[in-house]
Amino acid sequence: MYSMATTWLAAVLTALINLSAAASNFHRSLPSLPLPHGIDEIYVDCVNSTGLVVHALSAGCHQDSQDQSVLILLHGYPEIAYTWVHIMPKLASNGYCVVAPDLRGAGRTTGWDTKPYSQVDLAEFSDINMVRDLVSLVYGLGYTNVTSVIGHDYGAIIAEWAALIRPDIFTSSVHMSNPFDAPRTPSHPAPIYNDPPNNTTSTTSKLEQQEAALAKLSPPRKYYQLYNSQPSAANDWNTGGALGQRAFLRGYFYTKSADWPENHPHTLNSSDATQLAMIPRYYVMYQNESMSETIQSLTRGYNTNVTQSWLPDSDLDVYISEFQRTGFQGELNWYRVLTSTAETTSNFLMAGAKIRGPVIYLSGEKDWGTYQHPGALESYNKTCADFRGSFLIEGAGHWVQLEQPEALVERVLRFLDEIRS
Numbered sequence: 001m002y003s004m005a006t007t008w009l010a011a012v013l014t015a016l017i018n019l020s021a022a023a024s025n026f027h028r029s030l031p032s033l034p035l036p037h038g039i040d041e042i043y044v045d046c047v048n049s050t051g052l053v054v055h056a057l058s059a060g061c062h063q064d065s066q067d068q069s070v071l072i073l074l075h076g077y078p079e080i081a082y083t084w085v086h087i088m089p090k091l092a093s094n095g096y097c098v099v100a101p102d103l104r105g106a107g108r109t110t111g112w113d114t115k116p117y118s119q120v121d122l123a124e125f126s127d128i129n130m131v132r133d134l135v136s137l138v139y140g141l142g143y144t145n146v147t148s149v150i151g152h153d154y155g156a157i158i159a160e161w162a163a164l165i166r167p168d169i170f171t172s173s174v175h176m177s178n179p180f181d182a183p184r185t186p187s188h189p190a191p192i193y194n195d196p197p198n199n200t201t202s203t204t205s206k207l208e209q210q211e212a213a214l215a216k217l218s219p220p221r222k223y224y225q226l227y228n229s230q231p232s233a234a235n236d237w238n239t240g241g242a243l244g245q246r247a248f249l250r251g252y253f254y255t256k257s258a259d260w261p262e263n264h265p266h267t268l269n270s271s272d273a274t275q276l277a278m279i280p281r282y283y284v285m286y287q288n289e290s291m292s293e294t295i296q297s298l299t300r301g302y303n304t305n306v307t308q309s310w311l312p313d314s315d316l317d318v319y320i321s322e323f324q325r326t327g328f329q330g331e332l333n334w335y336r337v338l339t340s341t342a343e344t345t346s347n348f349l350m351a352g353a354k355i356r357g358p359v360i361y362l363s364g365e366k367d368w369g370t371y372q373h374p375g376a377l378e379s380y381n382k383t384c385a386d387f388r389g390s391f392l393i394e395g396a397g398h399w400v401q402l403e404q405p406e407a408l409v410e411r412v413l414r415f416l417d418e419i420r421s
Contacts, residue, residue, distance in 0.1 A: 027055070030108060033082060033318060038089045044101075044140040047111060050133050054140070055108035056101040057081045060092025061141075069420075070146040072134065072170075073100040076153020076177070077228075077331050078237065078249070080107035082318050083152070086405040087412075094413055099141065103155065104133055105330030107322055112330060117231045122340060125333040127161045127347065134162050138169055145169045148416060152176040152401060153369065154334050163355045172358040172419050174412060177369040177398050179361055179376035179390075182354075182383040183347045207339060213273035220287035221277055227285055228335035237328035241292025246320060247304070251295040253311055254304040255282050256398035258366040262298075263397055265367060268374040275374065283372055310402045355384040358419045362411060364396025364403060388415060 027043055035041070035057065044054040062068060071091060073084045081100040088098045102109040105125060113124050123129060138146060149170040151159025156178035163173035164183075207226070214221040227233060240248030254260055268275040276284050281294050289297070361380065363370045370377055370392070380387040391411050396403040 026110060027053070027108065033057075034314065036085055036089060038092060039085055041108075042099075044137055046133070046136040046140050049136040049139075050111070052104060052109055052111040052133060052136075054101050054133070054137050055081070055110075056099050056137070057085065057088065058100075059088040059098045060095070061097035061099065063142075068097045069095065070097045070099065070138075070141070070143050071416075072138070072146050072149045072159075073098065074103060074134075074149065074151035074155030074159050075100065075106070076151075076155045077334065078252070078319070078323070078328060079153070079155075080319065080322055082107075082315070082322075083399075083401060087401055087409050090405070090409045091412070094416075096147070096416075099137075101134075101137055103158065103331075104130055105333055107326070113333075114330070117234070117329065120329075120333060120336075122333060122337055122342075125337050127157060127337070128165065128349070130158050131162045131165050134158070135166060135169060145171055148172040148174060148412075148419075150174040150176065150412065151178075153178055153398070154331075156180075160355065161350075163357055163359070164350055164353060167356045170357070172415075173355065174415065175359065175361045176400060177363045177367055179370065179373060180355065180359075180380065180383055181373050181376045182379065183350045183352075210271060210273070210276070214276065214284065215287060217273055217277055221273070221284050222287045223276075224283050224285055224291070225335050225338050227291060228332050229339045233291070233332055234327060234329040236290045236292050237332070238323075239292075241290060241296070243292055243296050245324075246316065248292050248295055249319060250304050250307060250311070250316060251299040252282070252291075253399060253402075254302070254307050255280065255295060255298045256367070256369075257307060257310075257403055258364055258395055258397040259306045260298075260302070260366075260397070263366040263368065265365075265371050267378075268371055271374050279368055279372055283368060310399070354382075356386065358386045358388055358415070359384045360388045360411075360415050361390035362400065362408065363390075363392055364398060364400040365392040365394055366397040367392075367400070369398050388418065 033041060039057050039059045042056050042058050044056060046052045046054055075081055075083045081102045084100040088100065091098045104112045113120050145168065149159040149162050151157070156175045159173050160175055160180045162170040211223060211226060214223065239245060243251065262280065268278065281298060285294050361377065377390060380390065393400055393404050393407045393411065400408050
């Protein structure tokens, strides 16, 4: 028995060593990213704990100082760690060790499930498992806690869950462009005191009810998260449809920015379909359109090159090169988790819990992401024990770290100074 166990353990260790060696060879074959001065590429071997070799960008980190305050920056969709390069040196110049990883499914991080759409293990991409990735990353960096976890877009969801689940490690958080939508509580038709019910009745989820209501509008609509969850979405994102990938991506960034003149975000009265239909079609799409067709329609007649001031071709080239290598399905799996009842029910674990550490919400004043979940922004004082306020930055839309990096850094540093004092 002992011999069999020893043989099995040796085989596992050999497989892990081979996996790590293969990942190392792969990473060495990649061209270096065009990074600003003061930012380095690093790889953190987390294979033993999460199966990942995490690629990250770092700035201001000193190997001989494990007492240094650490900031973890989490990107959203369709982004990679590179989205943070314009603010990392500024944060590092204030004494912080700043680390921005490519999340599971993204960029140069390897070890995540790349099987075909129908075979992927979505549990790998659950919020809870991606928090586990972050915990392993923090320890892999040689630390036991971080001063703040800062997340944008989908990265905000992971930052929120990290602060919710492990407040001892992620002691404060900054939520950008996606307000904290607290884990819902389990609902039941009625308390059961005596005999169990004769049969089990299934109820449709809130998302399914919302989608059914949107489909009844004229013209029929659908929510972008469900579109991004479909098998056909990856090909649309990979090719850019009739626009081609470059024009599609630039158009997508443009329509969600302050430069698109039709962005006039405001609070919605409810989650009713007629209210949600006020949100631009990059979120609440026409039912018969793909995302590339939506962007083609929304940008017709506009000069999308006005975004060159904050998304120059050299930066867009980095995104295109990385996504041409990996495809979009890895990140699209995040949306499949969001729209999967089987995966989201695991979040009942934290039903009714509050984020305990200090929190602020940040976004651009022209960002509809702030209002796409009616009631979430207004509920921060209920869902967080130490909410320090929401701040909307002028001259920015959804991509505030690109559109107004200086204003963002100023607001983040003010928050960090407050919690430090």
